[in-house]
Amino acid sequence: MLPSLLRSACLAALALAASIPPAGAQGFTPQNPECIAPAAPGGGFDLTCRTTARLLNEYGIVGPAIRTQNMPGGIGAVAMNQVLAQRRNDPNVIVAVSTGSWVNLAQGRFGRWTENDVRWVGAIGADFGVIAVRKDSRFQNLSELMAALKADPGSVPMGAGGAVGSQDWTKAALVAKGAGADPRKLRYVPFEGGGQAMAALLGGHIQVFPGDASEVQGQLQAGEIRLLAVLSPNRLPGPFADIPTAREQGAEVEWTIVRGFYMPPGASDAAYEFWVDALRRMQADPRYAEARSGAGLFEYNSLGEAFTALAKQRTGEYRTLAREVGLVQQQ
Amino acid sequence: MDAFGHLAGGFAVALAPLNLLLALCGSVAGTAIGALPGLGPLNAIALLLPLVFALKLPPESALILLAAVYYGSGYGGRIAAILLNMPGEPAAVLTTLDGHPMARAGRGGAALAISGIGSFAGATLSVVLLTFLSVPLSRAAVGFSPADYVALIGFALSLLGAVAAGNAAKTWAAACLGLLLAMVGIDGGTGVERFTFGTVELLGGIDFTVLAIGLFAVSEILLLLESPVAAAASHLGHGARLTLAEIRRCVPTMLRSTGIGFVIGVLPGAGASIAAALSYSTEKRLNERDGTFGRGDVRGVAAPETADNAAQIGNMVPMLALGIPGSGTTAVLLGALLMYNITPGPLLFTQRPEVAWGLIASMYVGNVMLLVLNLPLVGLFARLLMVPAWALYPLVIALSFAGVYAASNSSTDLLLAVGFGVAGWMFRKLGVPLVPIVLGFVLGRLLEDNLRRALSLSDGDPMILLASPVSVVLWALTLTAILWPVIGLWKARGAAPGAPPGCPPG
Numbered sequence: 001m002l003p004s005l006l007r008s009a010c011l012a013a014l015a016l017a018a019s020i021p022p023a024g025a026q027g028f029t030p031q032n033p034e035c036i037a038p039a040a041p042g043g044g045f046d047l048t049c050r051t052t053a054r055l056l057n058e059y060g061i062v063g064p065a066i067r068t069q070n071m072p073g074g075i076g077a078v079a080m081n082q083v084l085a086q087r088r089n090d091p092n093v094i095v096a097v098s099t100g101s102w103v104n105l106a107q108g109r110f111g112r113w114t115e116n117d118v119r120w121v122g123a124i125g126a127d128f129g130v131i132a133v134r135k136d137s138r139f140q141n142l143s144e145l146m147a148a149l150k151a152d153p154g155s156v157p158m159g160a161g162g163a164v165g166s167q168d169w170t171k172a173a174l175v176a177k178g179a180g181a182d183p184r185k186l187r188y189v190p191f192e193g194g195g196q197a198m199a200a201l202l203g204g205h206i207q208v209f210p211g212d213a214s215e216v217q218g219q220l221q222a223g224e225i226r227l228l229a230v231l232s233p234n235r236l237p238g239p240f241a242d243i244p245t246a247r248e249q250g251a252e253v254e255w256t257i258v259r260g261f262y263m264p265p266g267a268s269d270a271a272y273e274f275w276v277d278a279l280r281r282m283q284a285d286p287r288y289a290e291a292r293s294g295a296g297l298f299e300y301n302s303l304g305e306a307f308t309a310l311a312k313q314r315t316g317e318y319r320t321l322a323r324e325v326g327l328v329q330q331q
Numbered sequence: 332m333d334a335f336g337h338l339a340g341g342f343a344v345a346l347a348p349l350n351l352l353l354a355l356c357g358s359v360a361g362t363a364i365g366a367l368p369g370l371g372p373l374n375a376i377a378l379l380l381p382l383v384f385a386l387k388l389p390p391e392s393a394l395i396l397l398a399a400v401y402y403g404s405g406y407g408g409r410i411a412a413i414l415l416n417m418p419g420e421p422a423a424v425l426t427t428l429d430g431h432p433m434a435r436a437g438r439g440g441a442a443l444a445i446s447g448i449g450s451f452a453g454a455t456l457s458v459v460l461l462t463f464l465s466v467p468l469s470r471a472a473v474g475f476s477p478a479d480y481v482a483l484i485g486f487a488l489s490l491l492g493a494v495a496a497g498n499a500a501k502t503w504a505a506a507c508l509g510l511l512l513a514m515v516g517i518d519g520g521t522g523v524e525r526f527t528f529g530t531v532e533l534l535g536g537i538d539f540t541v542l543a544i545g546l547f548a549v550s551e552i553l554l555l556l557e558s559p560v561a562a563a564a565s566h567l568g569h570g571a572r573l574t575l576a577e578i579r580r581c582v583p584t585m586l587r588s589t590g591i592g593f594v595i596g597v598l599p600g601a602g603a604s605i606a607a608a609l610s611y612s613t614e615k616r617l618n619e620r621d622g623t624f625g626r627g628d629v630r631g632v633a634a635p636e637t638a639d640n641a642a643q644i645g646n647m648v649p650m651l652a653l654g655i656p657g658s659g660t661t662a663v664l665l666g667a668l669l670m671y672n673i674t675p676g677p678l679l680f681t682q683r684p685e686v687a688w689g690l691i692a693s694m695y696v697g698n699v700m701l702l703v704l705n706l707p708l709v710g711l712f713a714r715l716l717m718v719p720a721w722a723l724y725p726l727v728i729a730l731s732f733a734g735v736y737a738a739s740n741s742s743t744d745l746l747l748a749v750g751f752g753v754a755g756w757m758f759r760k761l762g763v764p765l766v767p768i769v770l771g772f773v774l775g776r777l778l779e780d781n782l783r784r785a786l787s788l789s790d791g792d793p794m795i796l797l798a799s800p801v802s803v804v805l806w807a808l809t810l811t812a813i814l815w816p817v818i819g820l821w822k823a824r825g826a827a828p829g830a831p832p833g834c835p836p837g
Contacts, residue, residue: 042660043662218674222676
């Protein structure tokens with residue numbers, strides 16, 4: 001009785017001293033936990049946050065209800081600046097992040113912040129790039145497309161849901177690079193989201209849509225489109241099982257869209273460990289597989305240190321790529 | 332026809348007690364959410380999503396609830412626009428043009444009633460079209476190329492002159508200002524930052540709600556501060572109720588506006604704002620001789636409201652038939668389906684008929700509910716104006732600001748709204764109309780993005796803009812719309828050389 005009282009008194013004093021909610025050395029308990037989705041409702045970030053928040057509560061891993069907050073702007077730039085400026089030590093907040101954020105981070109589009117300024121918590125799954133064409137397309141496989149691009153990069157109108165330099169564009173650029181063509185000479189049309197790009201593909205306005213596996217699934221199953229390749233290391237399950245990877249077709253093009261979270265840099269180790277462990281337990285739950293595919297994601301394991309290493313490695317790679325194709329802005 | 336059988340199955344789903352209750356709840360919530368400027372259906376649905384899962388609703392019930400919030404908001408959006416001149420969504424901007432003058436003349440109740448009837452007509456007729464034509468229509472809609480969008484938006488912009496009364500130079504200056512504001516943020520084509528002044532907060536551009544709340548609501552308050560007594564008194568009074576003759580007069584307007592709204596709504600890249608602008612200016616042109624538009628014509632309220640709701644339902648066509656969201660809100664609805672492990676796409680109708688047809692049937696039910704719900708409440712809403720302005724306006728502003736902050740969590744947005752408020756106050760003093768600013772803003776972004784797309788497709792050749800018959804027809808209409816007032820002026824001058832050109836003060 002007495003020792004426990006003493007302990008809570010100590011904890012309370014500690015909490016007061018640190019002027020943050022009690023985050024003891026062990027047994028960190030989040031208070032008013034929050035997940036920041038750095039985009040408007042309806043996109044991938046939003047789905048990442050809402051799915052994770054729901055499952056962590058539903059599986060009883062995090063007690064207090066996790067609130068999802070939308071903070072749109074610059075594929076995560078606004079949210080990162082807000083968190084780093086105003087909530088540097090907040091142990092109760094996780095922020096959704098994706099490969100798309102890393103691509104922009106690498107191009108210096110997040111203000112003065114870099115991949116070394118936050119704590120990378122972990123991934124909850126991944127989506128993979130695909131190269132989609134309409135069912136009646138002249139291209140039967142990736143090699144034919146690459147040959148056409150090599151002959152004349154501007155001969156194939158393609159489009160996706162992001163600007164030049166975005167992760168969507170990077171898929172097209174990597175295919176062009178693989179074919180030995182100059183990515184800057186591509187005839188690339190940016191759309192407002194993958195849905196509009198899909199509409200343009202179905203309408204025949206563009207010939208190739210370098211999209212993500214999850215967003216093309218409905219049209220693929222309906223037979224409206226064909227996939228020339230999936231840009232994953234191995235073949236994907238389900239409706240994608242018959243589609244060869246780019247590597248199988250002799251092209252070293254891979255594109256993984258990792259979805260996960262980071263935390264503010266000042267969060268304590270206990271808080272960091274708590275969230276890493278929470279994601280680990282969530283993914284270990286037998287019910288998780290179904291929920292993950294509901295969020296349009298495939299299995300992808302990377303937590304804590306591994307995820308930190310991944311974030312830094314990928315951002316570095318994209319920085320090199322951006323420099324190669326002349327995208328990097330003046331710093 | 333096959334659709335009847337499916338629809339009957341859909342009604343079996345929609346009329347289940349739970350789903351009826353959810354449609355009712357969604358309709359009420361939607362109306363309330365639409366009524367509050369600042370909190371749009373997009374954020375409302377996002378807020379409701381966790382609740383839907385917590386209640387463990389089956390997917391069709393969840394979709395029925397969320398969709399009811401969506402189309403219910405189309406009914407609520409007009410309330411603040413008509414009574415307070417505070418549009419909360421792009422389409423409601425057009426409703427202020429005739430709705431607010433009606434309210435000022437003491438006919439707020441009548442304006443609310445006709446907008447309710449228009450909303451119902453537009454929505455219900457559109458649901459009928461959706462029931463029978465969604466698949467062929469969605470096929471046709473994807474054929475609409477970026478160049479066609481450019482022509483469509485160009486046409487809508489050319490009608491701006493018709494939308495705003497008053498000085499043409501000021502109207503166009505205002506529209507250009509709107510176009511300029513639309514450029515703030517990351518450029519969608521190249522990813523370059525424009526007019527962000529080095530701040531990250533402006534990377535995402537300016538939000539429509541922020542602009543509308545600033546220009547309309549905040550500036551209204553500033554005007555009120557100047558003469559609190561006069562402003563409070565001018566709204567009161569009970570004008571004539573809506574007459575049957577007026578409703579009859581609106582029937583052709585509603586039919587035309589439904590057609591315009593639905594067709595525009597089906598296009599995945601256009602929105603309710605274009606639909607409302609086109610239908611309003613069409614009606615104004617057709618009834619030019621009356622000279623009553625902009626001063627409180629019932630048809631000026633019926634047109635944008637009908638088109639707005641028709642476009643909302645039209646938006647569901649590509650969503651249901653193709654799995655392609657036509658707007659941010661339908662994107663959230665699709666996201667909800669995904670969370671249920673339902674893949675939206677062409678197979679939805681065959682794989683999960685209870686979801687697709689249940690939703691369609693519930694839209695018939697929901698719209699009847701909304702009409703029944705809204706008409707008796709008209710008097711109650713109109714009585715809102717009996718609250719003294721010094722209490723009402725600050726309350727609405729506070730709610731709007733809370734809504735803006737809840738959506739973006741950005742204090743920059745609030746500061747921007749205040750800035751736009753001061754600007755709006757000055758514009759009103761200078762007689763610069765506010766509606767073209769907002770329309771220029773909404774259309775400007777679409778115009779630029781699509782022009783970009785068209786020109787990247789053609790490798791810079793501008794002839795792509797005239798490549799399709801649709802584009803050619805739309806450009807011809809645009810040219811007519813621009814030249815029409817000139818011809819009219821020339822004719823008038825020929826007929827009566829002494830008559831001054833009728834230009835009512837804006």
